[in-house]
Amino acid sequence: MQTTDEIASRSANIYDPQTKPARSILDDYPYAVIADDNEKLLVDARTGRQLSDPETGRLLYDPEGRPLGEGVVGRRVVGGEDVAVSPEEHDALAEAAIGSRIEADEARAFSRGEFGKYVVVRGPNGPERSIHILNTLRGSDAVKVGAHEMGHMIDDLAGKIVGHDRVAPVRMIDQDGIKAELRWLYNDLNNPTLQQARAAGRPVEQSSSKVYRGFGPEQMGYKKGIEADRELMAEAIRAYMANPNYMKTVRQRRLPAFAPM
Incomplete structure (x- = not known):
């Protein structure tokens, strides 16, 4: 019988939101x-x-x-100006929300290709939650993967019940009416071709070429449906924590408030 639910990060190549005028x-x-x-x-x-x-x-x-x-x-x-969640605050936020800090674990604690995971385990008094990242991640990669897993945590804790598994109810923040925007954000934060062009100093946007758009969780191996949708919301929350002004500037419709923040 399954007693654990895990949502894993399959890439450390995620990017910081762009700086935008206040x-x-x-x-x-x-x-x-x-x-x-x-x-x-x-x-x-x-x-x-x-x-x-x-x-x-x-x-x-x-x-x-x-x-x-x-x-x-x-x-x-x-x-x-807008105030972000600093990397130094990540552990305290996780501890306040789920009772434990972000744990850096050896590779043997992860499946192949995983860099982090949000884990829900059946405990004696109900679900027990934890966040884990690969201990070989360094600097900004560790911060971004940890923040992505915190995005899953917030999606879970603030979301509505959309189903059940053997560990706990499956909860997600409602994505009705904002799915296209969430996909735009995911592409902006994860599309490697777009990010390489920006890193080279080219002033490109998603509209500049078809290679700069359409990159979604499915390209990272996530199944369409709840699995991919969880990735979309986790990245939106990560972006808001890192740079609220970016989110307010690029969004086309208002995204939901990310309780408990």
């Missing part, structure tokens, strides 16, 4: 205005509701009107 806060809150007599106060022009603390400028609500906590990934204050 957006205005009014791009994030198009219905809001900054008070004439207080540059720290953001007000909903439709209702008059204060969206920020007038003393500190700390944002109190997200663009959808949901209350914001202290650990915001993205814009935190009026006049400030």
Whole structure:
């Protein structure tokens, strides 16, 4: 009987989001205005509701009107830029969410071709979750693979039940209406031909050539359906954690909020 569910990373060749010009806060809150007599106060022009603390400028609500906590990934204050999750915060975030830090394991703990995995094991008191990366990964590769697995973690913890296996319910964040955008993002972050052209200094975009688009999880050996869809969302979450401004700039429709962040 299967007592473990694993979602594995099959490549360490994933890339950082592009740096984009910082957006205005009014791009994030198009219905809001900054008070004439207080540059720290953001007000909903439709209702008059204060969206920020007038003393500190700390944002109190997200663009959808949901209350914001202290650990915001993205814009935190009026006049400030988006704040990413730093690599130094990854372990603490994982520990807060699943009770354990990211573990660096020897190659024998992985199947051939795996560089990381998010694991759900049946425990005595319910599912037990953990994140593992290959201990030979160095520098930014270790960070990116770990962040990708954290994307799976958030997709699992914040998602809705879409099925069941023998370990725990299968949970995923709803992708209705955003699948095309998720695929665009995955290609932008994983297409090796596109990334090589950018690394060579060529100002190319996905629209420049057909070789720069259409790269999806299936090209990495993931099955179409839930398996590939999990990869799409994990990469979108990784991109948002690494560079919230990139996500806000390139997206065509608003992606879901990534609780618990």
